[in-house]
Amino acid sequence: MNTLPPLNNQYQRSLTDPDGFWAEQAAALPWSRTPSRICTTDADGLTRWFADGELNTCYAAVDYQVEQGRGEQDAFIYDSPVTGVVRRISYRQLRDEVAQLAGALRALGVGHGDRVIIYMPMIPETAMAMLACARLGAVHSVVFGGFAPHELAIRIDDAQPVVVLTASCGIEFDRVIPYQPLLNEALRLATHQPDHCLLFQRPQCEADLSLPRYADWASTVAQAQPAECVPVAATDPLYILYTSGTTGKPKGIVRDNGGHAVALVYSMTAIYNLQPGQVLFTASDFGWAVGHSYSVYGPLLHGCTSVILEGKPVRTPDAGTFWRIVQDYGANVLFTAPTAFRAIRKEDPNATLRRQYDLSTLQAVFVAGERCDPPTLAWLQLVTNVPVVDHWWQTESGWPMVANQLGIEALPVKPGSATRPVCGYDVQILGEDGQPLGPNEEGYVCLKLPLPPGCLPTLWRDTPRFRDAYLSRFPGYYLSGDGGYVDNDGYVFIMGRVDDVINVAGHRLSTGEMEELVSSHPAVAECAVVGIACPLRGQRPVGLIVLKDGQTITPTELEQELVTLLREKIGALAWFRNALTVKRLPKTRSGKILRKTIRQLADGEPFDIPPTIDDPAIIGEIRDALVVARVGIAFADA
Structure with a gap:
């Protein structure tokens, strides 16, 4: 009590x-x-x-x-x-x-x-x-x-x-x-x-x-x-x-x-x-x-x-592992990173495996390590029916x-x-x-x-x-x-590292806010938004998108829908025009997306591959995608 x-x-x-x-x-x-x-x-x-x-x-x-x-x-x-x-x-x-x-x-x-x-x-x-x-x-x-x-x-x-x-x-x-x-x-x-x-x-x-x-x-x-x-x-x-x-x-x-x-x-x-x-x-x-x-x-x-x-389970999740452990050992609180649940949701979006297990002992789910996107939060609340605390x-x-x-x-x-x-x-x-x-x-x-x-x-x-x-x-x-920022009710919103702010034609915009909107699309499992140098606007945002399993939407259709979504929610000033579909995002072994590394790749900076990365091979794919985007932006705005 x-x-x-x-x-x-x-x-x-x-x-x-x-x-x-x-x-x-x-x-x-x-x-x-x-x-x-x-x-x-x-x-x-x-x-x-x-x-x-x-x-x-x-x-x-x-x-x-x-x-x-x-x-x-x-x-x-x-x-x-x-x-x-x-x-x-x-x-x-x-x-x-x-x-x-x-x-x-x-x-x-x-x-x-x-x-x-x-x-x-x-x-x-x-x-x-x-x-x-x-x-x-x-x-x-x-x-x-x-x-x-x-x-x-x-x-x-x-x-x-x-x-x-x-x-x-x-x-x-x-x-x-x-x-x-x-x-x-x-x-x-x-x-x-x-x-x-x-x-x-x-x-x-x-x-x-x-x-x-x-x-x-x-x-x-x-x-x-x-x-x-x-x-x-x-x-x-x-x-x-x-x-x-x-x-x-x-x-x-x-x-x-x-x-x-x-x-x-x-x-x-x-x-x-x-x-x-x-x-x-x-x-x-x-x-x-x-x-x-x-x-x-x-x-x-x-x-x-x-x-x-x-x-x-973060890297190649068994979508039922967490639920099995809760059932087998009567866990009262489950605590992990949001990326783990995004991976589970990607593999089991309808929570079919979750329904095989008894979660009656579970009182709450806690997530930390990076901001929990609202779609993942809503999915967790639905499938666990307990408070989910980010x-x-x-x-x-x-x-x-x-x-x-x-x-x-x-x-x-x-x-x-x-x-x-x-x-x-x-x-x-x-x-x-x-x-x-x-x-x-x-x-x-x-x-x-x-x-x-x-x-x-x-x-x-x-x-x-x-x-x-x-x-x-x-x-x-x-x-x-x-x-x-802190809202009128005293709630604290963490939008990401202070260097996760990009400047688009004089407008300081949060990539965290853009990621939240991109993640709300039903086809998106997880994403990262970074700024790429633009000769006219200083920077332009580019989204790297991992799709949920079983999606049939084409990359072109997804990009068009996301461009429309961000224009409606943020405005044309965001100048979001590029959504690149990738297989995976670079992450630490604890499951955090390596946003700083992605920014360095976007800027074309030389850097050492982080010792914390879970799979160095993913760097090449992300670099190639960003090079294409960078060249395309430079050509379009030249």
């Missing part, structure tokens, strides 16, 4: 009395030393939360849950369609296995403050590795298992780990990807060399453990003595998660122990409306922020069960900034909006001059400082870059990098 105060009261208090508000939320955690200093400023002038508090995140997430009587409850349910394995791990089993693994890491020289790189697939041992580091007060940095050696080497050099934890392979559908050759090449490229590489052997591909530095996971763990939890300062880092730029050094997002735990526990009730014992299925890789927050730490800190899926947050925040807070007060859904700011976040829309804009005026989406608990306090060993990237443009505000 919801016992939280009404949303307006709670939100206003979170801004006017942040110390009192967050002290109350912190009381839900088992501190080894309860904090008395709630929000303070450190020697660098940066915000720190619960500075004199002390706790251990692993204890709060695992041992404490056993003490509360949840020892036999499932902590994790691992479902691997790619191997046919299902494994249930209780809180008691998790505690014992994590303590043993922590003991093995301690024997390899890992202690409080040391870094550990985790380069592993979506298996339970990856989550255990994260928790084992937290148990020792060590700082983990999970590197997505699909990253190439160069990207892994950059992260090794920046984090300087004592140990690298890895597995013999990852599995993508019917393809086995050996990790040892990738790690070996990364170590060859890296300047820093870890003392040890602890490797988990998988039967699909065995690695050579006779090589220097390598140790066998199973035998090393079996010989270790279990480790107890090491209390650490609330402001000590729990993990580093590197953002993935297409060029340059990735930014090491730091997450602290205290603020992180407080924010996640609060969000599990206030936003996701989950109670201890319920089941959360988050279809995200451990290598991303969502996987950290809502596959591992959030559910465990709140005493819930988390479903871990090995496999990527909410907005970033790797930097670590938990939602704008959402429909179902645990406090479920608000009406407005398609295209992430609803209202979450408690603790003072969201404001600023103009070029740094002044707040009025309702429905589009500008920079910013957060008035201080940021609430759980957000990044700085970047790993690079506070100057933190200031420059996030705090310097508008003093007193955090710059999110996204553009958007």
Whole structure:
């Protein structure tokens, strides 16, 4: 039952009395030393939360849950369609296995403050590795298992780990990807060399453990003595998660122990409306922020069960996988990226497979990572018959900034909006001059400082870059990098990155708005709109279109209908004349459309293929389509 105060009261208090508000939320955690200093400023002038508090995140997430009587409850349910394995791990089993693994890491020289790189697939041992580091007060940095050696080497050099934890392979559908050759090449490229590489052997591909530095996971763990939890300062880092730029050094997002735990526990009730014992299925890789927050730490800190899926329905979806998991494990909340549901809708537009499964336990569907287009939102609402929440947050925040807070007060859904700011976040829309804009005026989406608990306090060993990237443009505000507006009802609309605005004959137009209109066409599965240089108008928008399966409309007919649609909805000033049909759009492995890459292709810029891309081969098709469009536009307007 919801016992939280009404949303307006709670939100206003979170801004006017942040110390009192967050002290109350912190009381839900088992501190080894309860904090008395709630929000303070450190020697660098940066915000720190619960500075004199002390706790251990692993204890709060695992041992404490056993003490509360949840020892036999499932902590994790691992479902691997790619191997046919299902494994249930209780809180008691998790505690014992994590303590043993922590003991093995301690024997390899890992202690409080040391870094550990985790380069592993979506298996339970990856989550255990994260928790084992937290148990020792060590700082983990999970590197997505699909990253190439160069990207892994950059992260090794920046984090300087004592140990690298890895597995013999990852599995993508019917393809086995050996990790040892990738790690070996990364170590060859890296300047820093870890003392040890602890490797988990998988039967699909065995690695050579006779090589220097390598140790066998199973035998090393079996010989270790279990480790107890090491209390650490609330402001000590729990993990580093590197953002993935297409060029340059990735930014090491730091997450602290205290603020992180407080924010996640609060969000599990206030936003996701989950109670201890319920089941959360988050279809995200451990290598991303969502996987950290809502596959591992959030559910465990709140005493819930988390479903871990090995496999990527985003890329070649089994349109029934998500629905099967909801039915088989009684999932109460399903959380994934909109692109996953667009892919499912493309393959099963009439939701025939969905009707084969019982979704009676499902309370809500949450989507994040990129804006959920209204047609996908409407389809999801229809086929699930539960609230569908499009909410907005970033790797930097670590938990939602704008959402429909179902645990406090479920608000009406407005398609295209992430609803209202979450408690603790003072969201404001600023103009070029740094002044707040009025309702429905589009500008920079910013957060008035201080940021609430759980957000990044700085970047790993690079506070100057933190200031420059996030705090310097508008003093007193955090710059999110996204553009958007707030309507008359206080609903926040995120329209995309600030560079997703094109200038057509002096008119600044949002490609996000155009994408929303293009996606509303019944034949369109997903799309991206980019600006292409135009000798007369500066830029002109071009749409890249992926059709739903089974469509008979011709590319020419579709283009004509979309031109008419955008002329009716935006006006002739948009000058939308080109809709190019493609098989796929370039995406990250987490399912986000690589709009920056598409823009670079549209501009004809030289660039490195992003290390996060799921299929580099798609670049050629998109480049060829955009070259044709660019030549055609130049010829037409010459």
